[in-house]
Amino acid sequence: MDLSLTAYVILGWLDERARSGYDIKQVADLSTRHFSAISYGQIYPELKRLTEAGLVEPEDSPTGARQRTVYRLTEPGRRALSEWVSDPTIDACELRDQMLLRLFFSDATGTPEKLGLLRAMRARHQEVAASLGSIEPMVSALAQENGHPMHHEVLNFGIGLHSWCADWCTQLEARLTQGESR
Amino acid sequence: MDLSLTAYVILGWLDERARSGYDIKQVADLSTRHFSAISYGQIYPELKRLTEAGLVEPEDSPTGARQRTVYRLTEPGRRALSEWVSDPTIDACELRDQMLLRLFFSDATGTPEKLGLLRAMRARHQEVAASLGSIEPMVSALAQENGHPMHHEVLNFGIGLHSWCADWCTQLEARLTQGESR
């Protein structure tokens, strides 16, 4: 039984608590968007497959007459998740960033365009850091309560990473501005 | 005429000099692998499309009897590239990293597994930083020669980013080790 990456991500979210497909999308968009996006087009079919494989269990949980199905991990599901986490495979990582790519090739234009790009990049990284910072207190509290401290640690990783990126942009902006006036 | 991201990346590499499909793959694997991977299955069909669109021009450049076609930017190609670079659109970025994802969900296991993951992550980031560092002198020299200083700047971004990631891993390792012995 080999599962897709998406399958493990779903199992991971269900480890914390029973969730509907909608819930998974909400919480992922809020807290892991910056390193792992997920869409309904993957979630619902994958939940079906995981149910068939016996790794998750559906349970009806309607809100009034509004249909809602939450899923919880089964024992095999929990085992599959912890095996995936413990897997010592070293995978490459990739920072997918079209703006960084544009900056890389920006010698095809002039300094004003480079500066424009850099300022936009810096603003974006600052915004991501700020938006992650705004959920930090909540995640910190939740992480302690339900025994998932790593959610908090990795959130801080994201904040630190994007702050570092913003600083790098600031420094390069300064050097480009100096070079321009020289 | 709207081009794929891959198309622009190819135009970008051809801005520096005329290159074959093989050359593009080589240079991309060496210097932008950590933020933009590319495969032959994309390169060759895309070079064909770009030729049909008149953005690049093929030229036979055999090595003895071994066939080789290099491509160079046409004026419309250069224009398309600089328009893409100057595009003020702000795109989201995503750090695709399966190990970070595993770490995020690693509360499904114990501290030894977390530490194992962290050490592997740190080693990986250190290796990427070192491997980028080893080409830095060459890229620095090339960047000055052929007027592509941004290649060098973005390389330094990569080195700094992966060094920062390695440091973050070291710090979390220390805290987890402390917590373990407490």
Add this chain to the structure above:
DNA sequence: GCTCACATGTAATCCGTTACATGATTCT
């Protein structure tokens, strides 16, 4: 009554990798 958030799903499409196929040249 209208709009927004809740909630579930499918189909078309795109993007990208992997595997395969072929052949020449250079180095050991």
Add this chain to the structure above:
DNA sequence: AGAATCATGTAACGGATTACATGTGAGC
């Protein structure tokens, strides 16, 4: 002679996004 590298391509597959389709409930 054999292995590694240079060089070009295609086909199949899988993963992921987008657009679409449908309906409920809560608040204004």
